Amino acid sequence: xxxxxxxxxxxxxxxxxxxxxxxxxxxxxxxxxxxxxxxxxxxxxxxxxxxxxxxxxxxxxxxxxxxxxxxxxxxxxxxxxxxxxxxxxxxxxxxxxxxxxxxxxxxxxxxxxx
Amino acid sequence: xxxxxxxxxxxxxxxxxxxxxxxxxxxxxxxxxxxxxxxxxxxxxxxxxxxxxxxxxxxxxxxxxxxxxxxxxxxxxxxxxxxxxxxxxxxxxxxxxxxxxxxxxxxxxxxxxxxxxxxxxxxxxxxxxxxxxxxxxxxxxxxxxxxxxxxxxxxxxxxxxxxxxxxxxxxxxxxxxxxxxxxxxxxxxxxxxxxxxxxxxxxxxxxxxxxxxxxxxxxxxxxxxxxxxxxxxxxxxxxxxxxxxxxxxxxxxxxxxxxxxxxxxxxxxxxxxxxxxxxxxxxxxxxxxxxxxxxxxxxxxxxxxxxxxxxxxxxxxxxxxxxxxxxxxxxxxxxxxxxxxxxxxxxxxxxxxxxxxxxxxxxxxxxxxxxxxxxxxxxxxxxxxxxxxxxxxxxxxxxxxxxxxxxxxxxxxxxxxxxxxxxx
Numbered sequence: 001x002x003x004x005x006x007x008x009x010x011x012x013x014x015x016x017x018x019x020x021x022x023x024x025x026x027x028x029x030x031x032x033x034x035x036x037x038x039x040x041x042x043x044x045x046x047x048x049x050x051x052x053x054x055x056x057x058x059x060x061x062x063x064x065x066x067x068x069x070x071x072x073x074x075x076x077x078x079x080x081x082x083x084x085x086x087x088x089x090x091x092x093x094x095x096x097x098x099x100x101x102x103x104x105x106x107x108x109x110x111x112x113x114x
Numbered sequence: 115x116x117x118x119x120x121x122x123x124x125x126x127x128x129x130x131x132x133x134x135x136x137x138x139x140x141x142x143x144x145x146x147x148x149x150x151x152x153x154x155x156x157x158x159x160x161x162x163x164x165x166x167x168x169x170x171x172x173x174x175x176x177x178x179x180x181x182x183x184x185x186x187x188x189x190x191x192x193x194x195x196x197x198x199x200x201x202x203x204x205x206x207x208x209x210x211x212x213x214x215x216x217x218x219x220x221x222x223x224x225x226x227x228x229x230x231x232x233x234x235x236x237x238x239x240x241x242x243x244x245x246x247x248x249x250x251x252x253x254x255x256x257x258x259x260x261x262x263x264x265x266x267x268x269x270x271x272x273x274x275x276x277x278x279x280x281x282x283x284x285x286x287x288x289x290x291x292x293x294x295x296x297x298x299x300x301x302x303x304x305x306x307x308x309x310x311x312x313x314x315x316x317x318x319x320x321x322x323x324x325x326x327x328x329x330x331x332x333x334x335x336x337x338x339x340x341x342x343x344x345x346x347x348x349x350x351x352x353x354x355x356x357x358x359x360x361x362x363x364x365x366x367x368x369x370x371x372x373x374x375x376x377x378x379x380x381x382x383x384x385x386x387x388x389x390x391x392x393x394x395x396x397x398x399x400x401x402x403x404x405x406x407x408x409x410x411x412x413x414x415x416x417x418x419x420x421x422x423x424x425x426x427x428x429x430x431x432x433x434x435x436x437x438x439x440x441x442x443x444x445x446x447x448x449x450x451x452x453x454x455x456x457x458x459x460x461x462x463x464x465x466x467x468x469x470x471x472x473x474x475x476x477x478x479x480x481x482x483x484x485x486x487x488x489x490x491x492x493x494x495x496x497x498x499x500x501x502x503x504x505x506x507x508x509x510x511x512x513x514x515x516x517x518x519x520x521x522x523x524x525x526x527x528x529x530x531x532x533x534x535x536x537x538x
Contacts, residue, residue, distance in 0.1 A: 001289050084291035085241055108288045 010101030018096035355413030358399030362419035365392035376523035
């Protein structure tokens with residue numbers, strides 16, 4: 001069963017409570033557990049661009065921001081393959097991104113019975 | 115129909131009582147094997163229908179629970195084979211079921227393993243919305259129908275059906291596991307299960323005039339769930355504490371409302387109407403709950419309830435002990451509501467003035483804003499001190515906030531009395 005962990009930082013540039021070392025330790029643990037399907041850390045939010053296409057096919061490209069400092073921002077993700085939600089929640093709870101006002105959203109990946 | 119009409123109602127009653135007793139276990143076993151609450155419920159219903167057809171002819175089997183489980187399991191396997199979308203899953207499920215449970219009970223005749231504890235933890239899983247947990251527990255473990263659960267929570271059946279569907283879907287799709295948490299996780303997860311049962315109880319206990327009886331049923335349902343949990347987890351003292359607490363409160367049910375359906379306060383209740391058997395059983399559970407380790411919040415609350423229930427009247431209640439227990443409770447679960455109850459107990463021990471001083475210390479506590487027992491308690495203490503106009507103001511404040519009719523009636527009476535007292 002695959003789950004995506006969406007790691008939301010407390011804000012774009014809040015003084016983070018976790019260090020680079022915390023992330024490296026966590027990444028090593030989760031990788032060595034052999035459950036990681038995919039994982040990426042996203043580049044800074046100021047580099048994001050949003051595309052919308054209207055009903056008439058009109059394309060609009062926007063850049064959000066400057067960003068409110070209190071807003072949670074998606075900073076990265078893991079896709080893990082574990083037996084059930086409890087195991088996924090345990091890994092989410094160990095993630096440094098869940099601390100210091102951040103949060104980790106755990107979403108099961110839809111299974112179309114392939 | 116080859117059986118005489120007079121035979122059928124008896125069989126139906128047997129089937130109903132068997133089903134009521136076995137339903138939770140049956141569901142838990144099926145969910146464990148097939149991992150799907152909907153499927154488990156459907157084949158359970160089919161098994162009961164089959165029983166209603168076969169038992170009048172063949173007689174009730176020696177182990178009706180095992181008969182139902184076997185029938186339901188066969189139906190489930192048939193269904194999975196027929197249903198293409200399930201076909202792939204069936205293979206996986208059977209492999210997993212065999213791995214998880216290598217010694218499956220004999221197909222016919224074996225005693226059912228009791229897997230209801232897994233179901234308790236699943237229904238109370240923190241990943242489910244809090245408002246769905248009680249409903250799901252009533253549906254799956256108490257065996258209430260969706261309309262019955264809806265009636266219990268005073269919401270439309272359609273809304274309740276949606277909630278139950280949503281919760282079951284989350285269990286299935288997000289794969290919330292059916293398992294008892296390990297010893298290391300139990301302290302974290304058990305309070306959630308206890309909370310669900312207690313919230314069912316309080317929902318039933320806050321009886322309002324119309325659906326009065328139905329809601330007392332709900333309190334009894336919670337007690338029944340508490341008994342099941344106690345059998346399944348005999349070593350957990352907080353389970354004993356919760357069951358004791360519910361029994362000790364429920365013991366007062368006949369004296370809790372007056373002739374017009376108004377709430378009667380503890381000190382005004384006719385203690386002759388209290389249920390002695392429940393009090394004895396509850397008090398024995400308090401001893402279990404408080405022996406052998408640091409006390410938990412349910413055990414302490416049960417001990418307080420026991421002191422009230424065992425006293426002949428308000429005057430001879432052991433108020434110093436009640437206050438001491440509130441001190442313990444506040445140390446475990448510091449909350450303004452506990453502080454308010456403690457203040458009321460201090461008023462009984464040291465007089466209304468001492469109690470009022472403590473109540474007024476809580477005046478700017480934001481969590482008591484909008485909580486009607488706060489102004490109601492203040493009104494009560496002011497009334498006892500003869501400060502009728504201040505008491506009237508407090509009662510009026512409480513009347514704005516009060517939710518249910520019996521409580522409103524009580525406050526209205528007190529208000530009328532202090533208004534008359536103040537004028538006279």
